[in-house]
Amino acid sequence: MAEPIIETSHLTKSFKGFKAVDDISLRVEAESIHALIGANGAGKTTCFNLLTKFLRPSDGTIHFKGRDITSLKPDRVARLGMVRSFQISAVFGQLTVLENVKLALQRHRGESYDFWSSVRRLDHLRGRAMELLADVGLTDAADTPAAELPYGRKRALELATTLALDPEVMLLDEPMAGMGTEDVGRIADLIRSVSRGRTVLMVEHNLGVVAELCDRITVLARGGVLVEGDYATVSRDERVIESYIGGAQHA
Ligand SMILES: Nc1ncnc2c1ncn2[C@@H]1O[C@H](COP(=O)(O)OP(=O)(O)OP(=O)(O)O)[C@@H](O)[C@H]1O
Numbered sequence: 001m002a003e004p005i006i007e008t009s010h011l012t013k014s015f016k017g018f019k020a021v022d023d024i025s026l027r028v029e030a031e032s033i034h035a036l037i038g039a040n041g042a043g044k045t046t047c048f049n050l051l052t053k054f055l056r057p058s059d060g061t062i063h064f065k066g067r068d069i070t071s072l073k074p075d076r077v078a079r080l081g082m083v084r085s086f087q088i089s090a091v092f093g094q095l096t097v098l099e100n101v102k103l104a105l106q107r108h109r110g111e112s113y114d115f116w117s118s119v120r121r122l123d124h125l126r127g128r129a130m131e132l133l134a135d136v137g138l139t140d141a142a143d144t145p146a147a148e149l150p151y152g153r154k155r156a157l158e159l160a161t162t163l164a165l166d167p168e169v170m171l172l173d174e175p176m177a178g179m180g181t182e183d184v185g186r187i188a189d190l191i192r193s194v195s196r197g198r199t200v201l202m203v204e205h206n207l208g209v210v211a212e213l214c215d216r217i218t219v220l221a222r223g224g225v226l227v228e229g230d231y232a233t234v235s236r237d238e239r240v241i242e243s244y245i246g247g248a249q250h251a
């Protein structure tokens, strides 16, 4: 088996005795698209928060690229190359789409800046920013204030600002949430194209999207790993059918 880019061992998070994540040993292969699925409350978001160090584990370890990151701070982990989409995707509504991407690029390069005066001084980043906008299909919206974008295109902008950081691993928590069918297809294509040469770990409730996009799927239930495998394996597992559909009814 190839060396995993993310590996957790016995990862556990308790909230006052309640184990939201319970003894999860997860391996994510480099350059794969890996899904975390499971009913509401299964522990998916908590798992993301542990990986990006927004939460401190109660037990267990996390390795990233062979290095123990269990006690690192969130910004260190982001700088090592594991980035969660909302982490940097605080999109500024009053700035244009292009300005938002230029700002994200500038922050990535660690150039010092004074927010308002510098927005106009980012012309040297225009070329790269326009490439990123082309990657996510937003070339025509470059000069539109971000607040005026329809929902699906705002998510595309979020992806562009995430890509501006050039992360090795992107964590996407329900990237399709709240989208209509048309947008779902577009964002799925987008995720596939931006995943080239990167690793994507995503939480997604839309099983059609998971089936189409993901190389590997880990199904969580009550904080633990229920089943892991490719879509064919996971989707015919009785426990998954029961737990997932049973849980979804409470959504
Ligand atoms: N900060 C917290 N304090 C106490 N309990 C928490 C906290 N965060 C999460 N939980 C609990 O941990 C469990 C797992 O929550 P989590 O948000 O990880 O689920 P999820 O799989 O992302 O669910 P969803 O599909 O609804 O997003 C839930 O029972 C939740 O109520």
Ligand SMILES: [Mg+2]
Residues within 6 Å of the ligand: 044, 045, 046
């Ligand atoms: Mg969640």
